[in-house]
Amino acid sequence: MFYKLLTLYYYLRTKYFLRFTSRKQLKHYQQKKLRHILRRMKKQSPFYRELPVKCEDLSSWPLMNKQKMMSNFDTLNTAKIPLNQALEVAQKAETTRDFTPKIDEYSVGLSSGTSGIRGVFLISPLEQTQWSGTILAKVLPKSIFCKQKIAFFLRADNNLYESVKSKIIQFKFFDLKKPFEQHIVSLQNYKPDILVAPPSVLYLLAKAQEQKKMKIKPLKVISVADVLYDDVKIFVSNIFNCKVHQVYQATEGLIACTCLHGNLHLNEELMIVEKKYLDKNSGRFVPVLTDLNRSTQPIIRYELNDILTEDKSPCPCGNISTVISHIEGRCDDVLYAPGNPPRPVFPDFIVRAVLKYLPSVGNFQFCQFSLTEAELSLPKECLCPEELLKELKQILPVNIKLTVWQQPLDLTIKYKRVKRNFCI
Ligand SMILES: [Zn+2]
Known part of the structure; x- marks a missing residue:
């Protein structure tokens, strides 16, 4: 009481x-x-x-x-x-x-x-x-x-x-x-x-x-x-x-x-x-x-x-x-463009660029693995992925591999649209 x-x-x-x-x-x-x-x-x-x-x-x-x-x-x-x-x-x-x-x-x-x-x-x-x-x-x-x-x-x-x-x-x-x-x-x-x-x-x-x-x-x-x-x-x-x-x-x-x-x-x-x-x-x-x-x-x-x-x-x-x-x-999810020292790229720039190419709601993931490699998982309905890649490479000049996005089955895992998988 x-x-x-x-x-x-x-x-x-x-x-x-x-x-x-x-x-x-x-x-x-x-x-x-x-x-x-x-x-x-x-x-x-x-x-x-x-x-x-x-x-x-x-x-x-x-x-x-x-x-x-x-x-x-x-x-x-x-x-x-x-x-x-x-x-x-x-x-x-x-x-x-x-x-x-x-x-x-x-x-x-x-x-x-x-x-x-x-x-x-x-x-x-x-x-x-x-x-x-x-x-x-x-x-x-x-x-x-x-x-x-x-x-x-x-x-x-x-x-x-x-x-x-x-x-x-x-x-x-x-x-x-x-x-x-x-x-x-x-x-x-x-x-x-x-x-x-x-x-x-x-x-x-x-x-x-x-x-x-x-x-x-x-x-x-x-x-x-x-x-x-x-x-x-x-x-x-x-x-x-x-x-x-x-x-x-x-x-x-x-x-x-x-x-x-x-x-x-x-x-x-x-x-x-x-x-x-x-x-x-x-x-x-x-x-x-x-x-x-x-x-x-x-x-x-x-x-x-x-x-x-x-x-x-x-x-x-x-x-x-x-x-x-x-x-x-x-x-930890700020990305880095190659350079001396590497230049920080805020996740928001990537998200905004990708959303322009996705219908209504965008489920996708962008992951940077190193100062030279990244991967972008996109849903099948993405419009002009090649154009998008070109735009992304201007924001983050690294090799970007394209894969197909899949809805994760385990909902207890935090879903991040942009993440970095290496230490800087
Ligand atoms: Zn207020």
Whole structure:
């Protein structure tokens, strides 16, 4: 009961009070929260206690990343939980598909591990409550007091996600390890108001609806976990007759959500985002996150492995948090053209070029194997593949082998349109 009330508190706080009309006001709020969390972490986290960091100066705190976090897991977390124990519990949950186990009161989860290392996250009941109150405020199409059903497709469930469940809000996890056809039948019976899934799955569900295999009328569709491209967004939105929103959530926190106007805003009331610009003109940057609330597993100056593009124009919704025009993907998937030194080529250039040659929605994959070799898998309906190859070679001057695209059968594998399979 206590946690239910607290969820409601965080819901109302996010919805009605944590709204800022100027950057100055937001910064003032962030600095107050920051000083508080840094002081706590300096005291409670054995890792930070040993370091000469200043609570008044965030830049004196070291940069963190997934690898560093995992190798210092035991001393970083304030719950005294060793990495071995957390990994064991989280991995067991993934194999048995029973996602309820905890260590003491703490929920444990695994990130998908696209960059090689699987990250482990630890959440206390209070943090879980705060997360669910916040996410409900950000995504529910109707008030929290109205009955709503959420259908949630993901590679793994977690206590964290299940915490949004209540007498009023129904939540059903659809396990992507199970046959997809089964899901279509149960989705039809469930009739969700909110449909949450990775974009590749949203596309397959929209296809099923188009082929009249099911008929659902969600009020809201939310893309999670992978990059949402415009062609998929438009197709899904047309089929379900509603806007496709995005929730950009990672092990490191709830990073960004779409507003009513369809723009993706960084959740700067929850975290400070330092921007490491890759090139100033295009607004591409790598975010460095400092979560203002998490204390079980502190996220301080954590460098994400993602590339985001900033949109400087103000959003008509009135939220002054940074707008992200799109999530480009992982830093590991930036391609490289031969040269001395090799020149980076952002995945977005490849995607835009290929989409011009594909009918409505483009399922394809471009993979670079070395500084001289790449492969492009295209669906049969591609128009003028030779022309496309010519254009691609101007963007990335390497040998490109053409193959036929096939829809992967295992939906639990992350689908990337552009990837790089070698180290630079
Ligand atoms: Zn907005």
